Amino acid sequence: MNAPGVDISQPPLPLRRRLVELLLGGGLLASAASFLYPILRYIVPPPSADLGGDTVVAGKVGDLKPNSGRIFRFGSKPGLLVFTADREYRALSATCTHLDCTVQYRDDLHQVWCACHNGIYDLNGRNVSGPPPRPLESYEVHVQGDEIVVTRRQKA
Amino acid sequence: MTRRVLQTAILTLLLAALGSPGLAPPAAAQQPNTCLDCHSEFPEPLGVTREKFAADVHAQKGLTCASCHGGDPTKATPEESMSRAAGFRGHVDRRQVPDLCARCHSDAAYMRQYNPSLRTDQLSQYHTSVHGKRLAQGDARVAVCTDCHSVHDIRPGSDARATIHPLNIAETCSRCHSDAAYMKPYKIPTDQYAGYKESVHHRALAVRGDLSAPTCTTCHGNHGAAPPGVASVEFVCSNCHVFQAQLFDTSPHKSAFEAAGLPACVTCHSNHRVVAPGDAMLGTGPQSACTGCHVEGDGGYTAALSFQRRIAELQTAVERSGEILNRAEQYGMEVSEAKLEQAQARDALTKARVTIHSFQIDQVEKDVQAGLKITEKTYQAGVLALQERDFRRKGLGISLLAILVVLVGLRLYIRQIESGEGKGSA
Numbered sequence: 001m002n003a004p005g006v007d008i009s010q011p012p013l014p015l016r017r018r019l020v021e022l023l024l025g026g027g028l029l030a031s032a033a034s035f036l037y038p039i040l041r042y043i044v045p046p047p048s049a050d051l052g053g054d055t056v057v058a059g060k061v062g063d064l065k066p067n068s069g070r071i072f073r074f075g076s077k078p079g080l081l082v083f084t085a086d087r088e089y090r091a092l093s094a095t096c097t098h099l100d101c102t103v104q105y106r107d108d109l110h111q112v113w114c115a116c117h118n119g120i121y122d123l124n125g126r127n128v129s130g131p132p133p134r135p136l137e138s139y140e141v142h143v144q145g146d147e148i149v150v151t152r153r154q155k156a
Numbered sequence: 157m158t159r160r161v162l163q164t165a166i167l168t169l170l171l172a173a174l175g176s177p178g179l180a181p182p183a184a185a186q187q188p189n190t191c192l193d194c195h196s197e198f199p200e201p202l203g204v205t206r207e208k209f210a211a212d213v214h215a216q217k218g219l220t221c222a223s224c225h226g227g228d229p230t231k232a233t234p235e236e237s238m239s240r241a242a243g244f245r246g247h248v249d250r251r252q253v254p255d256l257c258a259r260c261h262s263d264a265a266y267m268r269q270y271n272p273s274l275r276t277d278q279l280s281q282y283h284t285s286v287h288g289k290r291l292a293q294g295d296a297r298v299a300v301c302t303d304c305h306s307v308h309d310i311r312p313g314s315d316a317r318a319t320i321h322p323l324n325i326a327e328t329c330s331r332c333h334s335d336a337a338y339m340k341p342y343k344i345p346t347d348q349y350a351g352y353k354e355s356v357h358h359r360a361l362a363v364r365g366d367l368s369a370p371t372c373t374t375c376h377g378n379h380g381a382a383p384p385g386v387a388s389v390e391f392v393c394s395n396c397h398v399f400q401a402q403l404f405d406t407s408p409h410k411s412a413f414e415a416a417g418l419p420a421c422v423t424c425h426s427n428h429r430v431v432a433p434g435d436a437m438l439g440t441g442p443q444s445a446c447t448g449c450h451v452e453g454d455g456g457y458t459a460a461l462s463f464q465r466r467i468a469e470l471q472t473a474v475e476r477s478g479e480i481l482n483r484a485e486q487y488g489m490e491v492s493e494a495k496l497e498q499a500q501a502r503d504a505l506t507k508a509r510v511t512i513h514s515f516q517i518d519q520v521e522k523d524v525q526a527g528l529k530i531t532e533k534t535y536q537a538g539v540l541a542l543q544e545r546d547f548r549r550k551g552l553g554i555s556l557l558a559i560l561v562v563l564v565g566l567r568l569y570i571r572q573i574e575s576g577e578g579k580g581s582a
Contacts, residue, residue, distance in 0.1 A: 027559070080494055
């Protein structure tokens with residue numbers, strides 16, 4: 001079956017075979033590594049925790065004193081969690097509807113205040129004074145165990 | 157019938173005893189109104205249709221023609237309904253309109269039954285207005301109640317069809333104030349409405365639909381309408397622009413403007429034509445508000461250039477870091493934390509633009525520095541995210557290459573096995 005003119009006394013086969021085996025083995029190893037690397041990266045948690053989507057843990061019960069507020073991260077936007085003097089949790093978007101500044105809770109006013117142009121919102125997010133043209137989006141707040149979970153309201 | 161007449165008589169006596177302005181009670185709405193029988197057929201200005209009068213808030217509350225014009229609308233014949241004995245007053249002279257309306261509207265006890273929160277100081281306010289003062293001097297061309305509120309179809313300000321609804325006020329005022337021929341004797345400009353329509357206030361009100369945005373009456377008052385005046389314009393603007401006014405009060409411009417007799421706010425921002433402020437108002441370019449007073453070589457000129465340069469630097473830094481973060485996000489990289497911080501940089505830029513009203517470079521510099529510090533960090537986060545993207549791309553390329561090598565190796569291996577088998581079978 002050998003092709004005419006092929007010199008079978010030469011030993012090229014073991015070298016070629018080794019080369020092919022090396023190629024195959026190395027390729028398999030590299031492929032396995034390239035498959036495993038993303039899996040390992042997936043298992044190792046990222047430096048910042050984000051539940052993503054429409055729900056986020058805004059803090060833990062006890063983090064906030066009554067009549068105080070704090071900014072939490074809701075995706076790439078800031079949210080404002082307020083623990084009212086009546087010990088109720090309220091969560092609002094912290095982006096002012098006037099020029100997108102970040103609002104804050106004012107414990108002296110018991111209202112939400114924007115430091116850029118003195119815009120004021122009530123604790124339901126309604127714009128009550130200053131330049132803001134629209135209310136702040138308000139979120140649902142649930143306490144699950146010791147976590148304060150904030151959820152975007154479902155639009156009807 | 158006799159009983160009904162008796163009832164009406166008792167009620168009228170009761171109202172008179174209580175010192176009421178003598179209006180027909182709300183029940184009068186149910187009674188026939190013979191005035192409209194004829195007047196609905198008349199042409200303007202005597203014509204008042206039933207539909208028109210039905211839209212009037214007074215008619216809806218049970219008042220009738222007689223409430224203002226006297227007479228008795230329940231009587232069938234003109235002689236009876238318009239008899240002087242029945243108190244028929246007929247046409248109300250323009251000069252008497254404010255006092256006529258005030259018979260009820262200045263009576264707090266009477267108005268309480270319709271709207272307890274409605275103000276009852278309109279007439280006293282009107283007396284302080286330019287309109288009221290001129291009317292007192294005998295000028296009947298000035299605005300009286302009915303010019304702004306309309307007549308016979310007066311709607312409350314909350315009704316979008318009302319002439320005094322926030323969206324309609326400017327047009328209502330412009331009916332006289334934009335009429336050059338009508339305003340000629342008063343020697344005042346007539347371009348206020350044209351200017352206002354180009355203003356940021358009009359845009360906020362009419363385009364953005366913010367009904368709290370200013371219209372004529374916000375700055376001039378309504379019943380007491382008068383120009384704010386040079387000395388008080390700052391107080392008027394500061395009702396909304398609180399921080400700017402506070403900063404202006406601490407600025408070197410405060411005393412300088414007073415000394416020069418220049419109004420605050422308006423000198424740089426204009427009055428009716430308040431356009432959206434921009435960074436071009438700083439510096440020394442063609443749109444500069446500074447070069448009106450400051451000339452090359454003085455401190456203000458140098459400060460104007462510094463303000464513009466520093467604000468522009470922060471603006472550029474915010475745009476640059478925003479752009480790289482957006483790019484990283486489009487490539488699917490996780491940059492939400494950096495984008496959150498980026499919002500703080502935009503805050504700093506907005507604050508710096510407000511702080512400009514202190515006209516003190518060290519105060520503006522604080523906001524600029526705060527913003528630049530954040531943008532440096534967020535830009536770096538964007539660079540790292542793009543580096544990570546490149547790393548992942550290279551990784552994908554290498555793994556694809558590795559898979560290709562495996563495929564080639566397998567192919568060669570299979571060929572070798574096949575050729576070995578072939579040899580064996582030969």
